[in-house]
Amino acid sequence: MSRASVQTITAPRGLARFTPWRWALASLGLVLAGIGLAGVFIPGLPTFIFVLLASYCFSKSCPWLEERVLRNRWLGPSMRIIDGERPFTRRARCWVLAAMWTSVGISLGVLWSAGRLTPALAWSVPAAALVGTACVFLYRRGDLASGPVDHQGDGVPAARQ
Numbered sequence: 001m002s003r004a005s006v007q008t009i010t011a012p013r014g015l016a017r018f019t020p021w022r023w024a025l026a027s028l029g030l031v032l033a034g035i036g037l038a039g040v041f042i043p044g045l046p047t048f049i050f051v052l053l054a055s056y057c058f059s060k061s062c063p064w065l066e067e068r069v070l071r072n073r074w075l076g077p078s079m080r081i082i083d084g085e086r087p088f089t090r091r092a093r094c095w096v097l098a099a100m101w102t103s104v105g106i107s108l109g110v111l112w113s114a115g116r117l118t119p120a121l122a123w124s125v126p127a128a129a130l131v132g133t134a135c136v137f138l139y140r141r142g143d144l145a146s147g148p149v150d151h152q153g154d155g156v157p158a159a160r161q
Contacts, residue, residue, distance in 0.1 A: 029057030
C-alpha cells in the first residue's frame with residue numbers, strides 16, 4: 001500500500017468545545033474499545049457488544065475516534081457488517097458459530113472438571129448458545145420490511161442490479 005493512498009485521521013480543531021460529558025463518553029469509549037479488542041483474542045470474552053457501545057460513545061463525543069474504530073484491522077470488519085456496508089458472509093457465520101460453540105464447550109468442560117457444573121448450568125448455557133445460533137442464522141442486514149438494500153451505494157437496490 002503506497003503512502004499516498006493512506007488517509008490520515010485528524011482530531012477536530014475545536015477541542016476547547018469538548019465538555020466534561022464528551023470527555024467522559026470518549027474515555028468510556030476507549031475503555032470499551034479496549035475490552036472489545038481483548039475479546040478478539042480471548043475466547044469467551046464478547047467483542048461485539050463492547051465495540052458497539054464504544055462506537056456509540058465515540059459517535060456522541062469524538063466522531064474521529066469512531067472512524068478509527070471502523071478502520072481498525074480487527075474491529076472494523078464486524079462494525080461494517082452491522083452498519084450494512086458488508087454482508088454477513090457464510091464464512092463469517094461459520095467463524096462466529098465455531099467460536100461460540102468452542103467457548104461453550106470449554107466453559108462446560110472447565111465447570112465439570114472443577115465440580116461446579118450444576119444441572120441448571122448444564123441446560124442453560126447450551127440453551128443460550130442455541131438462541132445465539134438462531135440469531136446468527138436469522139440475522140439479515142437492514143430492515144426486511146423496507147425492501148431491498150442498496151449494496152453498491154448507487155441508489156439501485158440489489159434486486160434490480
